[in-house]
Amino acid sequence: MPQPLRDSPSAHLGDRLEDVETPSLIIDLDAFEKNLSTMASFARAAGVRLRPHAKTHKCVEVAKRQIALGAVGQCVQKVGEAEVLVNGGVADVLVSNQIVGDRKLDRLMVLASRAKIGLCFDDASQIKAASDAACRAGVTIDGLVEIETGMQRCGVAPGEAASLLAKQIANSPGLRFAGIQAYQGKAQHFRTPTERKAAIDVAVQAIRKTLDALDAAGLKSESITGAGTGTFHLEATSGVYSELQAGSYAFMDADYAANQQADGRPSEFAHSLFILSTVMSIAGDGWCVVDAGLKSFSGESGMPLVHHRPGLTVVGLSDEHSRIDLAPGTPKPRLGEKLLLIPGHCDPTINLHDHYVCIRNGIVEALWPIEARGASR
């Protein structure tokens, strides 16, 4: 059973979609469930593990459904997210990120007595601090070396430098060397398949170079983990990745949809995530305004799309308004009409909301709390 909501519900079970209070974060359950099983089937067929990223959904119920379909566990970016998942019963959580600070490390180690915990490293002093924290707590966690894949964010240089950190992990009490974190985040958003393929090829070379150095040091990588919704086919068939960390596939968003459009092929994933909004002003000549803006979806990845309403284009975002322009000949929506918006970027959009309103056949079937909303510490 999902937990109680921490905010006032915007709907009741059995409500019709058009009666849900706005703005609300909507899941189309049929599309969502199909997305989950499509990715689960893909990973099974490709012979790679699936460890979906909970930074996208931030919800225990979603994590449990992914795991029920075969996912080995979940990824998170922050200790606060790991706390939510482990408290919710998730048994295997990888922090696909560096954690700096003794208090955070101590909180993470508390979880390691109840769940399998992994953590990524790109610095010798981080390894020392985590080992000390694990020893204080009397636990052992998995340690992965994060390598620079071409993304130019976190990650140590592939090859010898990575191997040195791996050796340090293997020799540190409370840590067990478990493999390589190799996520190429920029590649997820490259528009053409050629650019994405070139970027993942670079990441694969970085992994191979690191594996050679680890071989020479006598270290075995149980897990080579990475990949996202924009590139997972490439990592899965690379011959080196053993685990996929995609998250957005559950929902899709306007940014990922633009990749598919550039590819000229239909996506295997459908839009399942929407912001339900209400038309609140029709005074303008050639546009209308809805009651959802930058406090209901993030705006840094471009404008949301209006779902299944050709001729309506979001052109301006304010805190609590979106202006929607009408193509010539398009009838103006009624005042009070509800419109579904497809957010530009699903992860920071979901982080604005306290619950999902889950819809099937136009009826509210469930309300799921987003327990890790705001859990960035």
Next chain:
Amino acid sequence: MPQPLRDSPSAHLGDRLEDVETPSLIIDLDAFEKNLSTMASFARAAGVRLRPHAKTHKCVEVAKRQIALGAVGQCVQKVGEAEVLVNGGVADVLVSNQIVGDRKLDRLMVLASRAKIGLCFDDASQIKAASDAACRAGVTIDGLVEIETGMQRCGVAPGEAASLLAKQIANSPGLRFAGIQAYQGKAQHFRTPTERKAAIDVAVQAIRKTLDALDAAGLKSESITGAGTGTFHLEATSGVYSELQAGSYAFMDADYAANQQADGRPSEFAHSLFILSTVMSIAGDGWCVVDAGLKSFSGESGMPLVHHRPGLTVVGLSDEHSRIDLAPGTPKPRLGEKLLLIPGHCDPTINLHDHYVCIRNGIVEALWPIEARGASR
């Protein structure tokens, strides 16, 4: 006394700034208090009312401090924000926006038995719905006509069309015609003083045209309300505006700071709002990475600035990371070092957090809950 927090505190009273858990939303109390009194003094000297916008701060404690310095009340965009303020003891709240939907109107009318409530209109059917809701609740609220100022968002055409709606308000039971809402939001972000002046001149002409039509109809506008942090000098000295709705002045952000820079004059307001972040990766050659990203500040108005650290420039944002590049010769920050970021846009940034950590002389003096975080319905 501030209310209890609804999340785990990221600090305790008496902590040093450098010991606050990250990411956290920080207020520099000296700068914040000076900003509040500067604007209060300005409004008093200019002979206009100040009604700061609570969509910026979303916090009862901030509202009360603004009112203690002479503000007549608060503006909000949503009924949920009004509920928080009235429940917190604010006696005068203007919804500077349209509210569509009977359930929302009924919630708003409940507040009108405990506080003075105002609401804006740009459509005859909205006026009818609000009048009906006020009659159901047995209350009377103020009704303002929102006019199109050149912003091209909400608002009816100035002049005769606005006057018709004003007459309808004046003749509707449960509503009292109170004046004109005339906010030019786009002008707040124009970079040059010339552009801002031209935009507010257009808004002033729209108001004058509307006042003429109202005069002819025998209607008096008690309040002409609008203005923001980017233009309030212009509205205050326009001869028509009687009330300022600025909100960001309490905090400032990188976007408003860019206006000041373009003006070539020092701002009367200081940056008082920051995201405290921790350097979590120094593996990169020429950059470091901090643990705050799109889930700690909004990214649609550009990159945050690194406070008082010349040579450090934020160049890339992810959900939970910001990449900071180092100018040639700039020493790389230490792993674990704390950096203060000035957000690009304060309003949607504050909406990501559950509490402010308030600092004076480097010590945590207070924790204020952001009660209206997420109150977009």
